[in-house]
Amino acid sequence: MTVAVYLPLLLALVLAWLAPRIAERGGPGPAARGLTAIAVAAAASSTWSLAMLALTMLDDLPPLAALDDHPTLELPEPVPGLVALVAGLALLLGGVRLLIELRRRLVTHRQLREAGTAKDGLVVADWSTPLAVAVPGRPGRAGHLLVTTGMLRLLDADERRVVFAHEQAHLAHRHGRLVAATAAAAALNPLLVPVRETVAYLVERWADEDAAAAVDDRDLTAQAVARAALATVGSGSAATLGINGGAALQRVRALTEPAPTPRRRRLIGPALLGGGFLTTVTAATVEFVALVRAWL
Structure with a gap:
């Protein structure tokens, strides 16, 4: 197998370097969607590359191992055994990280849904901790907003309008799916962690811009964001899709x-x-299929 099988891993590094620079200018919406799609492609490509590398260990198992000493057969040499072993371990660790990430999100969403029954899409929890968060709904159901009394006491009426507009933007644009997709991609490929962080920041910026447009006051929106952030410093209450989260x-x-x-x-x-991921993983797959045919 040639260098093509390793290129998706190297291209993931390029994407990780590029992502924060994309977030620095322009509208956050297209950037968040575009980076999410490419991060998913990068994670899928690199995972498949690791799988192909790990599968080359099969030539060390019977009956293929017996063919290595066959006097008339010259089987193609795949990759060094150590490389295949490392790829297998990386694949296993990625799967474990993905399961942990999925469980963490499921537990968090269940806890937020248990805070109360939504009325007109809103739950007001009698908690002292300042928190406002968009709670994604189950499949086929709309989500709702969760706001604590601690947050409501902190803000005046105009700032509350900003909070509600911000959280409604998260639900309207289904930001939870973008954040979850990039978190899963980063679990499978830790090189994509900067992309995950960038998308989490971009969806907050996206919701900020929607809130500023809804209240027609950028200064008021900045004031509400700043006040919510200062209130939660050191409290550990920042939520993934809350007005108090994200840089x-x-x-x-x-x-x-x-x-x-x-x-x-x-x-x-x-x-x-994205085109590079598709091209390199396709080339690597063609080489792997040729290798398997030679073995068989």
Whole structure:
């Protein structure tokens, strides 16, 4: 097998380097969606590459192992045994991390849903901890907003409008799916952790921009974001899809500037990377199929 089987892992490094730079300018919506799609492609490609490398260990098992000493057969040499073993271990660890991530999210969502019964899409929990979060719904059901009395006491009426608009944006655009998809991708391939963090930041920026448009006041939105963030410093209450989550200082700074304009040109690089993942994994798969045919 040639270098093609390793390229998806190397391209994941390029994507991880590129992701934070994409988040620095332009509208957050297209960037969040584009990076999520490419992160999923990167995780799938690198996982399949690891699987192909690990499967080359099969030539050391009977009956294929007996053919190594056959006087008339010259089977193609796959990859060194150590490389195949490391790939197998990486594949196993990725699967374990993915299961842990899925369980963590399921437990968190169950706990949030148990906070109360939603009325008109809203649950007000009598908790002192300041928290406002969009709770995704089960399949076939709409989600709802969860706001604590601690958060409501912290904000005035106008700032509460910002909070509700922010959380409604999370539900309307199904940001939970984008965050969950990139978290799963990073679990399978830890090289994609910067992409996961970037998408988590971008969906918060996206919701901030929607809230600013809804209340028609960027300064008020920045004030609400800053106050919510300061109230939760050190409390451990920040939620994945809450107004108090995700690099608050950068978000406040962005809200003090004019609303960003979409710049789809910045997604050209990631799109080319996506094509690179598809091309390299296809080439590696063709080589692997040829190898299997030679073995059989």
